[in-house]
Amino acid sequence: MEPSTLHPLREEVPEESEDSSSAFSPSSVPPRPASQNSLQKYSPLDWFGYFDKEDDIVIEGSTNVFHIFEAGSEGPVVFCLHGGGYSGLSFALSASKIKEKARVVAMDLRGHGKSSTENDLDLSIETLCNDVVTVLKTIYGDSPPAIILVGHSMGGSVAVHVAARKVIPNVHGLVVVDVVEGTAMSSLIHMQKILSNRMQFFSSMEKAIEWSVRGGSLRNVESARISVPSTLKFDESKKCYTYRTPLEETESYWKGWYEGLSDKFLSCPMPKLLLLAGTDRLDRALTIGQMQGKFQMLVVRHTGHAIQEDVPExxxxxxLNFISRNRIGPHGVMIPALLRPSQT
Known part of the structure; x- marks a missing residue:
């Protein structure tokens, strides 16, 4: 649920008070009237104000069912993969904006959200990659529309591996959100401590949402109200909420998420964007690759690890600028009237 639970690229600083707004983008923070009490301020929000529909993708020959959220009806497909401990709903606020020009599909990965598989604890990069490939083929068959793979943190690694396999036709773009091999690999030794230090149990959804913003790492209250409930489950024995995904039990897979990621990213033949929340994260391979113009890099200031949640607009x-500048359309054709391409 919090950035550092997945791959602690940097230490997150908890908010000093519930009214602290220095890390927020004014356009992304919902109104907070003084008369609101805590129960109202942190109450869960439904997804259907942001996505248009949800669906279950049943995988033939297995009992695996993957949950997806969809938005938009025209344009290329922005296929979103969340980080470990998050869910597809971490892209809800962003999807409500992207769907004006493109379609959005956000998938709950194995062991996360509403997806259900034969082994929810198998979060190996090979299994996660196979899951995404299978879901894409089940949805689109052999003739998918133009696809932009967007992956956050652990999901960024999955997106890179899927793109590198070159088994899905019409993958025209790859966007990796706040994950770099060098920093991630060096941070793995701290993962268990970080996981054990986070709050483990919550008496209510509201308390979990409040903690994620005040003591955790999400900056946007509205996004937390949508995404956090999907990362929790109710523990009948303890009569409280705890995490849906037991990340501490998946340590054997962590190294595989990030090892060799930079070279694999650079080897992907489609247009690539690396979106970061800080400037000190490029390892040697990516630094050289950027100097050679092999990918576009953007740094988003004043945000935490979950860029798509903190500053969704x-x-x-x-x-959308990435789609426009690379002329990605439903079948690889430029879509007119998108936002003006950004300068790099």
Whole structure:
């Protein structure tokens, strides 16, 4: 649920008070009237004000069912993969903006959200990659529309591996959100401590949402109200909420998420964008690759690890500009009248 639970690229600083707004983008923070009490301020929000529909993708020959959220009806497909401990709903606010010009599909990965598989604890990069490929083929068959793979943190690694396989036709773009191999690999030794130090149990959804903003790492209250409930489950024995995904039990897979990621990213033949929340994160391979113009890089200031949640309007604009500048359309054709391409 919090950035550092997945791959602690940097230490997140908890908000000093519930009214602290220095890390917020004014356009992305919902109104907070003084008369609101805590129960109202942090109450869960439904997804259907942001996505248009949800669906279950049943995988033939197995009991695996993957949950997806969809928005938009025209344009290329922005296929979103969340980070470990998050869910597809972490893209809800962004999807509500992107869908004006493109379609959005956000998938709950294995062991997350509403997806259900034969082994929810198998979060190996090979299994996660196979899941995404299978879901894409089940949805679109052999003739998918133009696809832009967008992956956050662990999901960024999955997106890179899917793109590198070159088994899905019409993948015309790859966007990796706030994950770099070098920093991630060096941070793995701290993961268990970070996981054990986070709050483990919540008496209500409201308390979990409040903690995620005040003591965790999400900056946007509205996004937290949508996404956080999908990362929790009710523990009948303890009569409280706890995490849907037991990340601490998946340590054997962590190294595989990030090892060799930079070279694999650079080897992907489609247009690529690396979106970061800080400037000190490029490892040697990516630094050289950027100097050679092999990918576009943007740094989003004043945000935490979950860029798509903290500043959804800016995130949506970046994705749409990426589509426009690379002339990605339903079948690889430029869509007119998108936002003006950004300068690099």
């Amino acid at each position: 800016e995130f949506a604009s970046i994705i």
